[in-house]
Amino acid sequence: MGSSQGAALGATLAFFFSIDFHWGGLSATPVFAFIGALAAVLMLYALSRTGGTVPVTSLLLVGFALSSFLASIVTLLMVISKDRLHNIFFWLMGGLGTTNWNMVTAIAPFIVVGIGITIFFTRDLNLMLLGEERAAQLGLSVERFKLIMLVTASLIVGAAVSFSGIIGFVGLMTPHIIRLLTGPDHRYLVPGSLLGGALFMVLADTLARTLLAPNELPVGIVTAFFGAPFFIFLLKRKKEAVN
16 A cells, blocks of 8 residues: 555655654654655545545555555665665665664554554454445445554554564465465454464564574565465465466
């Protein structure tokens, strides 16, 4: 939906202009990344909104276009950044090596509140599996619900990405694996994905720290190494199911 690329642009701007400040234990990079993520989602919602509704198809298409546009800006800044290219590159690859308990304390409220809201609406998420029209017939305010979920997901993603950088494929792999184990019921899928994602990140970070020890790989490289083949597997599986 563009939130990760918005965070990437915010962090890149902080590196590019050498903005450095400390506020409540937070540095400029995560603050700019968080602001960038929220700004990208607000722009996405405004561009996708048509006649008081936000069609999911429009949301995804506009999100893809917005992500590509923001990524092109990030690439341009990297090309002309020269001596700051190394810092930008390693932040974009993602990692947990520079995090500390002050950062965890700072993002915990966003993560905890976001998880609580998501779990509270798991039954409504199950209704959405029936389609928007059927969910509305069963009493769900679909547009209000989509806005709540969009804002909630954006807060969680923005908070996490602002400190870890962009770590790809975790959100793609984990829910699909958990769905194979628990089924599509979001009452089990959401907490299962939460725990499964955390476990996957611990394993990926352990590999990143030990494969080339004493050097540490960006954990985003490790997740991409497993995630890309898994994505191809999903596409192949879907194609076989259609045939």
